Amino acid sequence: MRASRRIATLNAGGSDGWGIFLRAREMERQGRAVLDLTIGDHDRVTPRVLLDEMHRSAVDGHTGYASVPGTPALRSAIAARVAARTGVATGSDNVLVTAGGQAALFASFMGVLDPGDTALFIDPYYATYPGTIRAASGVPHAVAARPSAGFQPQVRDLETAPDARALLINTPNNPTGVVYAEATMRGLAEFAEGRDMWLIADEVYDGQVWTGAHLSMRSVAPERTLLIGSLSKSHVMTGSRLGWVAGPAEMIGYLADLAVNTTYGVPGFIQDAAQLAVTGGAEIEAELVQTYRRRREACLRTLAGHGSIGVVPSAGAMYLMLDVRATGLSGEAFALRLLDERGIAVMPGESFGQAAAGHLRVALTRPEAALNAAMAQIAEFAEELRDAA
Ligand code: PMP
Numbered sequence: 001m002r003a004s005r006r007i008a009t010l011n012a013g014g015s016d017g018w019g020i021f022l023r024a025r026e027m028e029r030q031g032r033a034v035l036d037l038t039i040g041d042h043d044r045v046t047p048r049v050l051l052d053e054m055h056r057s058a059v060d061g062h063t064g065y066a067s068v069p070g071t072p073a074l075r076s077a078i079a080a081r082v083a084a085r086t087g088v089a090t091g092s093d094n095v096l097v098t099a100g101g102q103a104a105l106f107a108s109f110m111g112v113l114d115p116g117d118t119a120l121f122i123d124p125y126y127a128t129y130p131g132t133i134r135a136a137s138g139v140p141h142a143v144a145a146r147p148s149a150g151f152q153p154q155v156r157d158l159e160t161a162p163d164a165r166a167l168l169i170n171t172p173n174n175p176t177g178v179v180y181a182e183a184t185m186r187g188l189a190e191f192a193e194g195r196d197m198w199l200i201a202d203e204v205y206d207g208q209v210w211t212g213a214h215l216s217m218r219s220v221a222p223e224r225t226l227l228i229g230s231l232s233k234s235h236v237m238t239g240s241r242l243g244w245v246a247g248p249a250e251m252i253g254y255l256a257d258l259a260v261n262t263t264y265g266v267p268g269f270i271q272d273a274a275q276l277a278v279t280g281g282a283e284i285e286a287e288l289v290q291t292y293r294r295r296r297e298a299c300l301r302t303l304a305g306h307g308s309i310g311v312v313p314s315a316g317a318m319y320l321m322l323d324v325r326a327t328g329l330s331g332e333a334f335a336l337r338l339l340d341e342r343g344i345a346v347m348p349g350e351s352f353g354q355a356a357a358g359h360l361r362v363a364l365t366r367p368e369a370a371l372n373a374a375m376a377q378i379a380e381f382a383e384e385l386r387d388a389a
Contacts, residue, residue: 006134006135006137007135009134010131010134010135011130011131012134018351019332019351020038020335020336020339020345020346020347020348020351021036021038021039021345021347023336023339023345024036024038024339024345027339027343032343033343034339034343034344034345035343035344035345035366035370035374036345036366037344037345037346037362037363037364037365037366037371037374038345038346038347038363039363039365040174040233040318040319040363040365041238041365042236042238042288042365043365043366043367044236045236046235046236046237046239046240047235047236047281047284049276049284050235050236050237050273050276050277050281050284051273053272053273053276054240054269054270054272054273055269056272057268057269057272057273058269062268062269062271062272063267063268063269064268065264065265065268066265066266066267066268066271067265067268067271068256068259068260068264068265069096069097069252069256069259069265070092070095070096070097070244070265070266070271071097071268071271071272071275072092073275074097074271074272074274074275074278075092075095075096075097076091076092077275077278077279078095078097078229078244078246078278079091079092079094079095079246081229081278082094082095082218082227082229082246085206085216086216086218086219086222086227087219088218088219088222090246091249093249093252093253094246094247094248094249094252095244095245095246095252096244096245096252096255096256096259097242097243097244097265097266097271097274098242098243098244098245098259098263098266099241099242099243099263099266100230100232100241100242100243101202101204101228101229101230101232101243102128102132102243103241103243103262103263104228104229104230104243104244104245105128105129105132105168105200105202105228106132106135106136107245107255107258107259107262108198108200108226108228108245108247108255109132109133109135109136109138109166109200110136110255110258111226111251111254111255111258112165112166112198112200112226112251113133113136113137113138113165113166114137114165115137115138116137116138116139117138117139117164117165117166118138118139118140118141118162118163118164118165119133119138119139119140119141119164119165119166119167119168119200120141120142120143120158120161120164120166120167120168120197121133121140121141121142121143121167121168121169122142122143122144122145122153122168122169122170123142123143123144123145123352123353123354123355123356124145124151124173124175124176124349124352124353124355124356125142125170125352125353126170126174126175126202126352127351127352129168130142133168138165138166141161141162141164142353142354143157143158143161144157144353144354144355145157145176145178145355146355147312147323147355147356147359150178150312150313151173151176151178151312151355151356152178152180152181152184153169153180153184153188154187155187155188155190155191158188158191159191163195164195164197165197165198166197166198166199166200167188167191167192167197167198167199167200168200168202169188169199169200169201169202169217170201170202170203171185171201171202171203171214171316172203172205172206172208172209172214172315172316172317173205173316173317174205174317174319175319175321175347175349175351175352175356175361176312176314176319176321176356176361177312177314177315177316177317177319177320177321178312178313178314178315178316179209179212179213179214179314179315179316180215182215185215185217185220186220188217189217189220189221192221192224193221193224197224198224198225198226199217199221199224199225199226200225200226200228201216201217201218201225201226201227201228202228203216203217203227203228203229204228204229204230204232204233204234204243205233205316205317205318206229207233207234207285207289208233208234208289208292208316208317208318209315209316210293210296210314210315210316211315212315214316218246218247222247222248223248225247226245226246226247226251227245227246227247228243228244228245229243229244229245229246230242230243230244231243231274231277231278233318234277234285234288235277235281235284235285235288236284236288237273237274237277240270240273240274241266241270242266242270242271242274292318292364294368295364295367295368295371296320296364298368298371298372299320299362299364299371299372299375300320302372302375302376302379303322303375303379305379306379306380306382306383307326308324308326308327308379308382308383308385308386309322309323309324309326309378309379309382310322310323310324310325310326311323312359318363318364318365319361319362319363319364320361320362320364321349321356321359321360321361321362322346322359322360322361322362322378323358323359324358324359324360324382325358325359326382326386327382327385327386327389328385328386328389329358329385330348330350330357330358331348331349331350331351331356331357331358331359331360332348332350332351334348334360334382334385335347335348335360336348337381337385338360338378338381341381342377342378342381344374344377344378346360346361346362346363346378347360347361347362347363348360348361349361360378362374362375362378
């Protein structure tokens with residue numbers, strides 16, 4: 001039997017980006033020691049207080065169908081968080097709780113695209129973006145943010161893109177770590193306004209800002225922005241699948257109807273733990289941010305002495321993007337050799353599109369000492385390759 005064209009072409013035209021990750025797993029199975037810096041997941045479990053709250057809630061009976069758009073208490077807690085971070089009045093009816101930021105992205109595209117509509121997104125990009133747009137029967141179109149512009153998207157590059165219903169942006173950015181400047185955000189908002197487009201703003205790393213400040217698109221253009229948030233990165237809750245869309249109440253109402261017909265909501269005991277995380281988890285969040293900040297600074301110190309490697313001027317998110325173009329190798333070729341010859345697994349820039357070719361993304365998801373040793377090895381390896389070229 002034939003599958004739908006939509007589903008059969010979901011990952012069309014690109015690698016899924018997981019080649020190095022899978023190869024690293026295979027090497028480990030064969031008994032080789034591999035330092036895995038590929039995946040954006042924490043090297044610790046969800047904090048005990050949140051697990052205890054899940055357990056308490058479940059044992060107390062919150063195991064049936066939960067409120068589909070989100071429990072009133074959680075929606076209102078998220079609304080307060082969004083209002084505090086954006087300066088825009090936000091109520092419960094502006095918030096839909098979803099199964100992670102990923103389900104929030106899918107719901108948002110379902111909300112704004114008709115079949116065949118184009119959605120623009122910025123390259124380099126988080127791996128699911130084109131597939132998510134296709135899943136909503138849209139046509140993804142990538143617009144490059146160039147290394148020479150510090151990976152800040154430029155309006156003049158968007159102006160030559162085809163007509164589209166939506167523009168998806170991500171700041172702080174995965175994979176580059178770049179935080180979009182205020183001028184960038186205002187330029188993008190003006191561009192979207194000129195073409196009457198929706199802005200889908202993936203800000204799941206909004207708490208991980210190392211230098212400067214993050215400006216939310218909801219602060220700039222609230223009437224046309226669907227803001228994507230998540231507790232995955234902020235509260236070590238990747239496996240809990242808890243995220244949200246915040247935006248105009250009418251659209252949130254439609255997305256709640258969609259949730260009835262797709263996920264039927266998020267488990268009640270997860271929502272209760274999420275409520276505790278949002279209302280009482282400031283210390284958890286601060287401690288995690290501090291950990292990534294220290295790791296990042298340690299890596300930058302180690303790399304500073306090595307001319308063979310460039311570091312993208314990142315200001316946020318739990319990644320570092322390294323520029324290895326001086327070695328003459330592609331990111332993919334460098335990453336493969338680094339894995340085979342040094343046992344260090346990192347993501348090639350090419351896994352995130354074309355704009356980050358010749359780069360590597362390092363996830364800061366191992367202890368400081370291991371990361372530091374890895375940075376020294378990567379820099380040495382780059383020097384050897386450059387000298388041999
Ligand atoms: N957006 C970006 C930029 C991400 O990096 C991730 C996770 N790596 C997500 C969305 C999805 O996260 P989740 O579904 O766990 O909230």
